[in-house]
Amino acid sequence: xxxxxxxxxxxxxxxxxxxxxxxxxxxxxxxxxxxxxxxxxxxxxxxxxxxxxxxxxxxxxxxxxxxxxxxxxxxxxxxxxxxxxxxxxxxxxxxxxxxxxxxxxxxxxxxxxxxxxxxxxxxxxxxxxxxxxxxxxxxxxxxxxxxxxxxxxxxxxxx
Numbered sequence: 001x002x003x004x005x006x007x008x009x010x011x012x013x014x015x016x017x018x019x020x021x022x023x024x025x026x027x028x029x030x031x032x033x034x035x036x037x038x039x040x041x042x043x044x045x046x047x048x049x050x051x052x053x054x055x056x057x058x059x060x061x062x063x064x065x066x067x068x069x070x071x072x073x074x075x076x077x078x079x080x081x082x083x084x085x086x087x088x089x090x091x092x093x094x095x096x097x098x099x100x101x102x103x104x105x106x107x108x109x110x111x112x113x114x115x116x117x118x119x120x121x122x123x124x125x126x127x128x129x130x131x132x133x134x135x136x137x138x139x140x141x142x143x144x145x146x147x148x149x150x151x152x153x154x155x156x157x158x159x
């Protein structure tokens with residue numbers, strides 16, 4: 001069912017996982033050119049193209065970062081995941097401003113799991129203010145649960 005966007009994207013993702021990146025890229029680029037009616041599928045397509053770009057030798061990190069930025073800025077259900085992936089790539093290529101942008105976008109998603117991930121990630125490149133802000137934001141969503149005490153413990157470790 002190559003005409004069905006979700007099936008075509010699943011096919012492209014499977015091709016990418018099986019080192020058939022060029023075939024996957026052609027499918028995804030065709031889908032994007034034709035227009036994907038669902039924002040979530042568009043984000044997944046951008047993420048897959050970014051992963052393909054990163055898997056190449058040498059990796060096309062700038063292209064991957066641009067794709068992930070677009071997906072993260074698009075909001076929607078997968079925005080938190082896109083921000084986390086954008087952060088990883090930005091840190092890997094030494095683009096602190098882009099890493100900070102990913103954390104700022106992340107704070108706007110409302111995805112508590114991704115916000116917690118962002119807080120933890122922000123700690124490793126010494127982005128203490130972001131780590132604290134995100135952890136406190138996540139804590140506000142989990143008051144009265146076991147996650148609250150875990151986040152308190154995390155916050156206590158920050159300078």
